Amino acid sequence: MAAVSASARAHLLHHSVFRGVLTLLLGVVFGFGFWSAAPVEAGEKILRVLAWPGYADADVVKAFEQRYQVKVEVTLVDSDEALWAQMHAKDAQSFDVLAANTAEIRRYTQANLLAPLDLASLPNTKKQLPRFQALDAIEGLTSAGKVYAIPFTYSSMGLIYDRKQIPVAPRSMRELWNPQYRGKVLDFNSAQHNFSFTALALGYPHPFDLDAAQMRAIAHKLVELRRNLLTYYTLPEEATAFFIQHKVALMFGNYGTQQVELLRRAGADVGYVIPDEGVLAWLDCWSMTRAATDRPLALAWINYMLEPGVSALLTQRQGLANTLTAPVENRGGAHIVWIGPVEDTQRREELWARIVSGDRSERF
Template identity: 25%
Template sequence: MKRPKLKWGLAALLLASLAGAQSPKPQADDRTLYLYIWSEYIDDAIVEDFEKKFGVNVVIDLYESNEDMLAKLLGGGVSQYDLVVPSDYAIPAMIQQKLLAPLEHHKLPNFKNLDPKFVNPPFDPGNRYSIPYQWGTQGLAYRADLVQDLPRSWGVLFDPELQQGPFVLNDTMRDTMGSAAIYLGYSVNTTDPDELRDIERLLRATTPRAHSFVGGVGGKNQLLAGVATVAMVYAGDALKAAEENENIRYFVPDEGGIVWVDNIAITAGARHKDLAHAFINYLLEADVGARLSEYNWYASPNRASLPLIDPELREDESVFPSPELMKKLQFQEDIGKQRRLWDTVWTNIKN
């Protein structure tokens, strides 16, 4: 599918204006905003338009996993950045560790644009600390020109008899261990020691056959280079890769998959909180939310944006999962103190 482009007619612009309240003006000393975000996760044009609108600068630093982001913030980065984009399961731990600042909702008039199902999430009741940014799935992407009749199963990674060529795993603990859990019929949030031992055994047997562990957009790039025939990836990365090579396909395995919600939040040490609120409110404008989804190929939690997104993208199940597919997907949750069990297993897998 060719990547759709937004086509702004008079009706679309009118709808966008009705659904976009003016962002609060930042204070005069808030001239630079520091954003810490996943790689390839925001359109430069969106950032540039914000800079022009408010006469400010945005400095962006990148990470490839929640674990990398958390390590950086805990190592002093919490005072270096104003905004960060953590996944759902990471937020409770960040709140507990006092890494996030409470939001001032009166500075976010476009909060009203959110789809009600993303308001008051279990990982952040009342959206006190975070606002949903994008959401989507993790599954498998593959090179159709390099494999034959690939089973729609996680077994193409975990069962050596189903392997077809080199594959890469996601270098993110929760995603890779969670996918193994799904293959074994377990919850992606399991803390059962016996189940975690099963996951460890499976992945320790799998990693010697894997080409590599790669984070962020690495799986997409390995497929494009022809280094891997199959990769554990996020849906948007797979669809971006398919735009460059039509032989790249994506699916959520029949056993099920992970559905995630990424969120934007203000760090506890942010020095430009007014500007950070203005940026969040700007992202919540209907037209900006639509542009964000069309750039990322991920679903928008912004209900006001949906009519402005190209119908071809809205109807793509890889981007907006159908109700039938949603039944097979699992949300990741904070596992609290049991995270140390996961950390131990992950260390054993990687060493």
């Protein structure tokens, strides 16, 4: 797709045909997605939640509202960048709780945006698997002896492929650059993850701590990847629509097993691979913001998210692992690289903006 500009891809992204497919996937096939809260009555307590698709489905929210006699307003995001922007938007509503990965949790904690959590108010944490109760052992969750986040769900970020077009499972993330798949590749629109997974593909040992020469080499590689792309995606449902409508062969699965579940429910025959060079993985957690107006209510939400029934729904509907039960699928000795804070967030985002806008390789 070398001849297709970024603006053309963006236009393609918003074509009505995709809106129709995406609406079908969201509203009919999967039974969840974007929804609007009912009008808030005067004096009614409100909990404002900032989360990812599938984390706060309408029926799950309704049960919480009825139990605590409150109104919950859910705002969904489709990238770490969008999450950060929501928390920094001028005149934005104050969010009470948010879901973010461990690297972002550290960033938010350092920016003094989160409030420490009272574990005594979170009894359901005792139902979590032992490795998720060992909060000090998970990088980014604690600071100065205080806990700022509770693990909720996790997934690797591997390769998703069409079994009909690729009968033999690909072994490396470098297959995304295979000219055989020109125009049949999907990539997630994120500066942080693209630089990190490309670093792994190129054999760099520290994908979150890149020097200037490595950043340039990766930028060139990501410009080269544009030749193979159908487009970039943000939401998992959006990727599903593109995958089916355009018979995509290969995709970087930012949402991992959640995307595999969506695709299979939509009738796609897909496989999922953790590349030989290793795979990025994320652990998403719930946190309470410093702006939370009703902290006991915010803590009640986090505790509610860890109830066995709610966690089970996350796995059943989204195909994502939860922190209360061991996953059925065991990937053995796969090289998992948990995402961490990067060397220069702003630099990555600046380079990524140039890459997706169509800037030429020789300009980097």
